[in-house]
Structure formats: structure tokens, C-alpha cells
Amino acid sequence: MAHRIAKRDELIVALGEIFRxxxxxxxxxxxxxxxxxxxxxxxxxxxxxxxAEMAQVVLEEVAAWFERHVFVPLRESxxxxxxxxxxxxxxxxxxxxxRRVCLVGTFALDDTRDRFAAEIRTYFTAxxxxxxxxxxxxxxxxxxxxxxxxxxxxxxxxALVLARSQQDPAVFARAIExxxxxxxxxxxx
Amino acid sequence: MAHRIAKRDELIVALGEIFRxxxxxxxxxxxxxxxxxxxxxxxxxxxxxxxAEMAQVVLEEVAAWFERHVFVPLRESxxxxxxxxxxxxxxxxxxxxxRRVCLVGTFALDDTRDRFAAEIRTYFTAxxxxxxxxxxxxxxxxxxxxxxxxxxxxxxxxALVLARSQQDPAVFARAIExxxxxxxxxxxx
DNA sequence: ACTACGCTGTACCGATCAGTACAATAAATG
DNA sequence: CATTTATTGTACTGATCGGTACAGCGTAGT
Numbered sequence: 001m002a003h004r005i006a007k008r009d010e011l012i013v014a015l016g017e018i019f020r021x022x023x024x025x026x027x028x029x030x031x032x033x034x035x036x037x038x039x040x041x042x043x044x045x046x047x048x049x050x051x052a053e054m055a056q057v058v059l060e061e062v063a064a065w066f067e068r069h070v071f072v073p074l075r076e077s078x079x080x081x082x083x084x085x086x087x088x089x090x091x092x093x094x095x096x097x098x099r100r101v102c103l104v105g106t107f108a109l110d111d112t113r114d115r116f117a118a119e120i121r122t123y124f125t126a127x128x129x130x131x132x133x134x135x136x137x138x139x140x141x142x143x144x145x146x147x148x149x150x151x152x153x154x155x156x157x158x159a160l161v162l163a164r165s166q167q168d169p170a171v172f173a174r175a176i177e178x179x180x181x182x183x184x185x186x187x188x189x
Numbered sequence: 190m191a192h193r194i195a196k197r198d199e200l201i202v203a204l205g206e207i208f209r210x211x212x213x214x215x216x217x218x219x220x221x222x223x224x225x226x227x228x229x230x231x232x233x234x235x236x237x238x239x240x241a242e243m244a245q246v247v248l249e250e251v252a253a254w255f256e257r258h259v260f261v262p263l264r265e266s267x268x269x270x271x272x273x274x275x276x277x278x279x280x281x282x283x284x285x286x287x288r289r290v291c292l293v294g295t296f297a298l299d300d301t302r303d304r305f306a307a308e309i310r311t312y313f314t315a316x317x318x319x320x321x322x323x324x325x326x327x328x329x330x331x332x333x334x335x336x337x338x339x340x341x342x343x344x345x346x347x348a349l350v351l352a353r354s355q356q357d358p359a360v361f362a363r364a365i366e367x368x369x370x371x372x373x374x375x376x377x378x
Numbered sequence: 379a380c381t382a383c384g385c386t387g388t389a390c391c392g393a394t395c396a397g398t399a400c401a402a403t404a405a406a407t408g
Numbered sequence: 409c410a411t412t413t414a415t416t417g418t419a420c421t422g423a424t425c426g427g428t429a430c431a432g433c434g435t436a437g438t
Contacts, residue, residue: 021300022299022300023212023214023298023299023300025212025214025215026214026299026300028394028395028396029395029396029397030394030395039416039417039418040397040398040416040417040418041415041416041417041418042415042416042417044397044398045414045415045416046415050396050397051396051397101298104354105298105350106298106299108350108353108354109212109290109294109295109298109299109349109350109353110211110212110215110295110298110299111210111212111215113353117356120354121354121355121356123354124351124354124355128351147363147367150351150360150363150364151344151364151367153347153351154344154347154348154350154351154364155340155343155344155347156347157346157347157350157351158342158343158344158345158346158347158348158350159343159347160298161294161297161298161343161346161347161350162313162317162339162342162343162346164297164298164302165293165297165309165310165312165313166310166314167306167310171339174336174339175339175340175343178336217424217425217426218425218426218427219424219425227386228386228387228388229386229387229388229426229427229428230385230386230387230388230430231385231386231387233427233428234384234385234386235385239426239427240426240427
């Protein structure tokens with residue numbers, strides 16, 4: 001049995017890692033009990049809704065993290081370019097420089113997609129819109145800002161796929177760097 | 190029971206759709222028998238290796254399709270820009286304007302990733318390298334070509350994730366259009 | 379027509395799935 | 409300490425998993 005996890009927060013983080021590594025279907029109760037050190041009794045006591053509730057809570061946690069570390073800075077930073085830089089830093093940290101995969105992206109592709117469709121959709125629209133708004137404030141034409149925001153969010157997701165496929169975090173780092181530079185470009189309409 | 194599938198080629202196509210829609214784990218033998226109209230007896234007669242062999246064959250089929258419709262034009266087209274344009278057309282067709290998802294990308298993210306790691310890796314490296322070579326031939330600085338190729342391949346994957354999450358193929362179409370334009374840009378080093 | 383063989387459906391296998399029931403234990407409260 | 413309450417491990421459920429065994433069938437070759 002793995003080390004016992006004391007606090008609920010840590011448990012949610014651990015669940016997130018498991019879902020990221022194995023997907024929703026692949027994260028069986030047996031691997032969850034093993035990795036968290038919690039028996040089924042404890043798990044179902046904490047999450048009466050079972051696996052679906054665990055995934056739901058993890059998704060909410062992810063959404064909250066992005067809200068705090070990405071969306072708020074994008075929206076409220078006095079200097080929009082600083083907010084955008086902050087976003088890229090946060091993304092690099094969150095995805096562990098490409099070693100981690102995007103849970104929401106994973107869920108968006110596999111057969112879990114319908115179950116969490118609303119959460120997945122919200123995550124990406126919120127991100128795209130917050131970034132587009134920041135780019136607009138930074139001098140981009142609104143239409144160009146929207147296009148650039150889509151490019152950046154899609155580019156990050158794609159970079160995660162590519163880095164994972166090559167087992168090479170450097171691919172992710174390079175892609176992030178280029179995306180960041182493009183947001184600082186001069187052609188803005 | 191669904192309509193009986195006559196030819197092996199059609200069967201492989203059907204298997205591809207099932208894996209795309211449900212992932213490797215989610216594509217249970219029961220849904221495969223139902224969707225293909227073939228019983229387990231037939232399936233295991235055709236693919237003695239079971240599900241793993243089915244997925245392997247589908248991956249090979251995808252690789253062959255890209256080799257023929259994407260990599261060869263990229264490598265052999267007299268006009269590299271025409272080869273690149275051909276690639277974008279093929280991609281739009283293959284992914285059904287964003288309604289279809291990339292099987293390889295899906296496998297790269299979920300827990301199937303280790304099982305097919307070699308095939309996944311080859312798919313993306315072959316694509317990136319063929320595109321980078323074409324861009325170089327088209328006048329890009331070799332380093333810029335490599336970066337652009339990574340951006341394009343990652344951008345396509347990300348656009349598929351985004352389009353799927355928004356259930357909006359237009360997101361994919363727009364992203365492809367922008368990627369294509371960037372390959373035609375004038376800043377090449 | 380007869381044989382041989384490839385294809386097929388079906389019944390079955392042990393393993394594992396998510397989830398439940400519940401008794402034993404631990405912790406909190408008096 | 410006694411009693412209540414919350415947490416936990418374990419044994420179980422029925423369903424489904426991937427895979428196997430095999431008998432029945434159709435067709436081709438002769």
C-alpha cells in the first residue's frame with residue numbers, strides 16, 4: 001500500500017495525476033486505491049458519487065487553478081503583456097515543462113468527452129476569451145486577437161501531444177517560446 | 190446487428206472510427222462486434238492478436254495513408270508550396286474538417302501511449318521532418334523551417350482538440366487556414 | 379455428390395470492473 | 409471512562425472485460 005495521503009487537497013492532486021496518466025477509463029478503482037493508499041470504503045466515503053465525482057472534483061480543481069493563475073492575471077493585470085507573460089509562465093509550471101499532459105485535453109479526445117462536455121467546453125472558451133481580451137487590450141485588432149488566442153490555446157494543446165509523442169519536453173518549451181513571441185509581434189491586424 | 194462489412198479494407202476503416210470515437214480501452218469487443226457486424230469468431234480469425242492487433246493494423250493503415258497523401262507530395266512535389274497546399278487539403282479531408290479526431294494523437298495522450306509508443310513517435314517525426322524539408326525547399330531557413338513544421342503539426346493537433354471541445358468544426362477550419370497562411374509568409378528566418 | 383476447409387456464431391473462461399454492505403476500528407464528545 | 413460518530417478495510421455483488429473452444433455452416437475443389 002502506498003503512502004497514506006493526509007489532506008483532501010493532496011488527495012485531489014494525486015487523483016489528477018492518476019487521471020492524467022491513465023485517462024478516465026484506465027484509472028481503475030484498484031489503481032486509485034493503490035496509488036492513494038485509501039481503500040474503497042474511504043474513497044466512497046469521500047466521494048459518494050464514485051469515480052465520476054472524483055473526476056468532477058479534479059476538473060473543478062483544475063478550473064480553479066487556471067482561474068486564479070491564468071485568467072485573473074490575464075484580465076486584471078495593468079499591463080496586458082505582463083499578464084500574458086504570466087500566463088505562459090503558469091502554463092510551463094502547470095504542465096511541468098511538457099512532462100505533464102492536459103487532463104482536459106485528454107478528456108476532450110477520449111470517450112469520456114460526452115460525460116464532461118460542459119466542463120471541457122467552459123475550460124477552453126474561458127481561456128480563449130480571457131487571452132483574446134488581453135491581446136486586444138495590448139493593441140491587437142479584436143479579430144486578430146481572437147485568432148491569435150485560438151492559435152495559442154490550440155498550440156499549447158498540440159505541443160503537449162507532440163512533446164508526449166516524442167517523450168521530449170524540449171519540444172514543448174520551444175513551442176511555448178515561439179507562441180509567446182508571436183503574441184509580442186508587431187503585425188496586429 | 191449492424192450491416193455486415195464485406196471487405197477487409199472497409200473493416201479496417203470501421204475499426205479506425207471506433208478507436209477514434211472511444212479510444213483503445215473504450216473500444217470493447219462488444220461494441221466492435223456490434224458496429225462491424227462481425228462476431229468474435231470472425232474477428233479473432235481475421236486478427237489472431239485480438240484488439241492489440243486490430244489497433245496495430247489501423248495505425249499502419251493511417252501511416253500508409255499519410256505516407257501516400259501527405260509525405261510523398263511534400264517530398265516529391267516539384268513546387269514545394271504546392272506540396273504543402275496539398276498537405277493541408279489532405280488534412281482537412283482526413284479529419285473531416287475537424288469532425289474526426291486524430292487516432293494517433295488520442296493514443297499519444299491516453300494510457301495506450303506506451304503500447305504504441307514507437308508508431309506514435311514515428312508518425313509525428315515523419316510528418317514534421319517531411320514538412321520541414323518542404324519548407325526549406327520553399328526558401329525557409331532550415332532552422333525556421335523546423336520550427337514552423339513543429340508549429341504546424343502541433344497546431345493541427347491542438348485545433349482538433351479545440352474543435353472537439355467546442356463541437357465546432359469551424360474552429361478547425363479557421364486554424365488550418367491560418368497555419369497555411371503562415372507557411373506562405375515572408376519572414377523566413 | 380463428397381470431402382475438406384475457411385468462416386462464423388455461441389457458449390464459456392477467469393479476471394477485473396465499479397459499486398455496495400457492513401463490521402471493525404478510530405476519533406471525537408460527553 | 410463511556411458513548412457516539414466518523415472513518416476504514418474487507419468481503420461481496422452482478423456486469424463486463426478480452427480471449428478461447430468448438431460445433432455448425434457454406435463454399436470450393438474434385
